[in-house]
Amino acid sequence: MGLIDQIKNMFVPKEIKGINVELQELKKINANEDKKYTPEQIKESIQRYNAIKQKYNEIEAEYKKLIKNEPDEKKKEDLKTILDVKERTLADAAMYASCILKFPKDENRWKYTFDEAMAKVDFVNSYSQEKKSEIASDVNNIVNKIKNNTQNQDLRFHSTPIHNAIRILESKSITSSEDRYDGYHASTDGYGRISVVQPKDLDFSISFWFDLYKPFYPCGAIFVLEPQKDGDFPDVKQMNSVDFASHPEQLKAIITTPDNIEILQTKMREVGLNPFLVQTFKCFYEQNKVKEPRQVLTPEMEREREEAEKAKYIDQDKILEEAKRDTEIKLNIASIKDLEASRDDEGII
Numbered sequence: 001m002g003l004i005d006q007i008k009n010m011f012v013p014k015e016i017k018g019i020n021v022e023l024q025e026l027k028k029i030n031a032n033e034d035k036k037y038t039p040e041q042i043k044e045s046i047q048r049y050n051a052i053k054q055k056y057n058e059i060e061a062e063y064k065k066l067i068k069n070e071p072d073e074k075k076k077e078d079l080k081t082i083l084d085v086k087e088r089t090l091a092d093a094a095m096y097a098s099c100i101l102k103f104p105k106d107e108n109r110w111k112y113t114f115d116e117a118m119a120k121v122d123f124v125n126s127y128s129q130e131k132k133s134e135i136a137s138d139v140n141n142i143v144n145k146i147k148n149n150t151q152n153q154d155l156r157f158h159s160t161p162i163h164n165a166i167r168i169l170e171s172k173s174i175t176s177s178e179d180r181y182d183g184y185h186a187s188t189d190g191y192g193r194i195s196v197v198q199p200k201d202l203d204f205s206i207s208f209w210f211d212l213y214k215p216f217y218p219c220g221a222i223f224v225l226e227p228q229k230d231g232d233f234p235d236v237k238q239m240n241s242v243d244f245a246s247h248p249e250q251l252k253a254i255i256t257t258p259d260n261i262e263i264l265q266t267k268m269r270e271v272g273l274n275p276f277l278v279q280t281f282k283c284f285y286e287q288n289k290v291k292e293p294r295q296v297l298t299p300e301m302e303r304e305r306e307e308a309e310k311a312k313y314i315d316q317d318k319i320l321e322e323a324k325r326d327t328e329i330k331l332n333i334a335s336i337k338d339l340e341a342s343r344d345d346e347g348i349i
Helices: 003-008 018-030 039-068 073-102 104-123 129-148 162-171 199-209 258-270 281-288 299-345
Strands: 156-160 193-195 221-225 238-240 251-256 278-280
Touching: 018 039, 018 073, 039 073, 039 104, 073 104, 104 162, 129 199, 129 281, 156 162, 156 199, 162 221, 162 251, 162 258, 199 221, 251 258, 251 281, 258 278, 278 281
Parallel strands: 251 278
Antiparallel strands: 156 221, 193 238, 221 251
């Protein structure tokens, strides 16, 4: 089938409100009436379009299946909300796909945003703003402890959304957008470098990249990394890109919320990494907090401790002796009283 025939047969779902406009626009662009685009550009655009179509069909089929078997009205509302958010995300993907062709100077930027939108669709959930606020409260409490009480201050933390965490594990590497999208600068990372923070700045990293407060979406993941001694010190805000295939020892942990543990551990097993590195915030804190130092006693301190122990036992002996003596006195007094009472009964004065 030629390109023109493929364009004519493009699927535009009638029932979608948000995505319909963007898909119609993309279809118009792919028609290439003014011949602005090369056949290769149009081919890639159609591939992106078909990816959106396939994803839409998948979420529609899943929704119909779930809604059919769900008797609870509240859960039905949640399912409809999830579907709406997914459709809006796909509409964004369609818009970004059209921008790839319309704005060639920013092509890599729009490729990046298209890939991000497509990756997010699978992780949309029913978490309301209220639910995310509850999660945020729990996370912030333990993060403050991690900030102020972590043994190894040389550790570096790289926060990222959950969909990007999956991509990192699939590639077994953490790289910058400049490396992956031919120079597009999506963050403070540069070629061959990634953004990181020390334990004391963990809350800063979380606030930007962890999706802690974002509704309808799970929280992200934090990769805990060991910097390379030869290239990553003394810089505390960036470090070299990490390749877990070559240097698995650099990955010390992945911190996330309880609802993400299973999916991340499953992905770790698939790629041959240790799944038990995936931990909750509380687990990471307990394993890495500063332990209270054990006191080492000098000979003089040891003698003082022994003398104090002896004095304690001596005092206890005195107390017992006095209690025994008091008991004997009370018994003697009682005996005398009994004797006097007996004499009174016998008429002896």
